[in-house]
Amino acid sequence: MGEAILRGLAGLGAGLLHFHWSNALMIGVGALLIYLGVKRDVEPILLVPIGFGCILVNIPLSGMMDEGGFLRLLYEAGISTELFPLLIFLGIGAMTDFTPLLENPYTFLLGGAGQFGIFLTLLLALLLGFSYTEAVTIGIIGACDGPTTIYVASQYAPHLLGPVSVAAYSYMSLVPIIQPPIMRVLTTQRERVTIMKIGRRSVSKTTRILFPIVITLIGGIIAPRGLPLIGTIMLGNFLRECGVVERLSKAAQEEIANVVTLLLGLTIGATMSGPVFVRPETAIILGLGFVAICFDTACGVLFGKLLYGLSGGKINPLIGAAGISAFPMSARVVQREGQKYNPKNYLIMHAMGANAGGQVGSVIAASIMLSVLQGMGIV
Numbered sequence: 001m002g003e004a005i006l007r008g009l010a011g012l013g014a015g016l017l018h019f020h021w022s023n024a025l026m027i028g029v030g031a032l033l034i035y036l037g038v039k040r041d042v043e044p045i046l047l048v049p050i051g052f053g054c055i056l057v058n059i060p061l062s063g064m065m066d067e068g069g070f071l072r073l074l075y076e077a078g079i080s081t082e083l084f085p086l087l088i089f090l091g092i093g094a095m096t097d098f099t100p101l102l103e104n105p106y107t108f109l110l111g112g113a114g115q116f117g118i119f120l121t122l123l124l125a126l127l128l129g130f131s132y133t134e135a136v137t138i139g140i141i142g143a144c145d146g147p148t149t150i151y152v153a154s155q156y157a158p159h160l161l162g163p164v165s166v167a168a169y170s171y172m173s174l175v176p177i178i179q180p181p182i183m184r185v186l187t188t189q190r191e192r193v194t195i196m197k198i199g200r201r202s203v204s205k206t207t208r209i210l211f212p213i214v215i216t217l218i219g220g221i222i223a224p225r226g227l228p229l230i231g232t233i234m235l236g237n238f239l240r241e242c243g244v245v246e247r248l249s250k251a252a253q254e255e256i257a258n259v260v261t262l263l264l265g266l267t268i269g270a271t272m273s274g275p276v277f278v279r280p281e282t283a284i285i286l287g288l289g290f291v292a293i294c295f296d297t298a299c300g301v302l303f304g305k306l307l308y309g310l311s312g313g314k315i316n317p318l319i320g321a322a323g324i325s326a327f328p329m330s331a332r333v334v335q336r337e338g339q340k341y342n343p344k345n346y347l348i349m350h351a352m353g354a355n356a357g358g359q360v361g362s363v364i365a366a367s368i369m370l371s372v373l374q375g376m377g378i379v
Contacts, residue, residue, distance in 0.1 A: 093233035
């Protein structure tokens with residue numbers, strides 16, 4: 001009896017014997033994510049649970065990610081089945097107002113141009129030796145859309161889920177730092193001070209109701225493999241716009257989105273175990289993710305310059321930077337930069353249209369890539 005008790009007491013400190021230096025490093029990373037969320041207010045809704053999950057999974061012998069463990073159950077229930085990111089998309093659709101996009105349909109083109117960085121990064125990842133599915137997963141970081149990245153990674157490269165998720169959300173929070181220098185380099189002073197008229201157009205309720213249905217049909221036909229992505233975000237938007245299911249719309253925006261975001265953050269953190277996460281491949285992925293965001297911003301601004309020329313100088317190319325999916329953060333960056341060069345400039349509504357277009361564009365881009373992979377017989 002006494003020997004058994006002594007063996008049990010000795011087991012209390014067994015975690016120290018299995019403590020790897022990479023576990024200590026990742027616990028520090030988890031603490032940093034929590035600090036950024038709590039003290040710096042950087043995406044706290046996600047960074048706090050991700051950081052805590054990272055700490056939990058790096059405590060040796062906790063069994064959190066072992067078969068039947070708490071985090072393993074969450075991972076298998078929500079990530080392996082792709083349920084969590086799709087439910088997040090339901091909430092995003094219910095929160096998103098596509099009216100600015102419908103008022104200025106040309107901004108949808110900017111949302112498309114803002115996704116070119118995804119494909120350029122995909123090619124770069126292939127050149128560096130990543131497989132097709134890994135390259136697609138890395139390239140989608142350029143969408144600057146966490147749920148899209150998580151969905152693609154969980155389905156086709158689950159071993160990269162931790163690095164690509166951290167990259168997507170980190171760079172999304174860094175958009176106000178990453179985008180302005182690129183916007184300044186690629187535009188002239190004359191272009192930056194261009195004032196755009198706000199002339200609001202009337203968007204009927206019928207148009208707002210039909211929009212998610214039409215996008216679902218077109219997107220599903222073009223890229224059927226991505227229909228879960230397109231369908232959930234558009235279902236959420238339809239709940240918002242139809243006007244007869246307010247309780248469901250609010251539930252999607254609040255209760256469902258909040259609970260799933262918490263569980264999603266914990267499970268992302270659970271993939272950040274030190275021995276798995278700390279490796280050269282992670283640094284390469286983070287670097288490629290940064291390149292993807294920069295490419296997206298540059299392509300959006302360059303397409304904005306094209307529209308500036310075609311419109312006879314009536315479209316400010318800065319709004320092209322909002323073509324990524326960081327909604328509405330990127331639109332706010334455009335507004336701030338525009339007023340920096342011309343205090344009379346109010347670009348927010350036009351930028352919101354491009355940003356909403358980027359939200360849809362990122363989902364369609366991911367859907368197209370998944371359908372292409374299926375057509376190639378890779379998945």
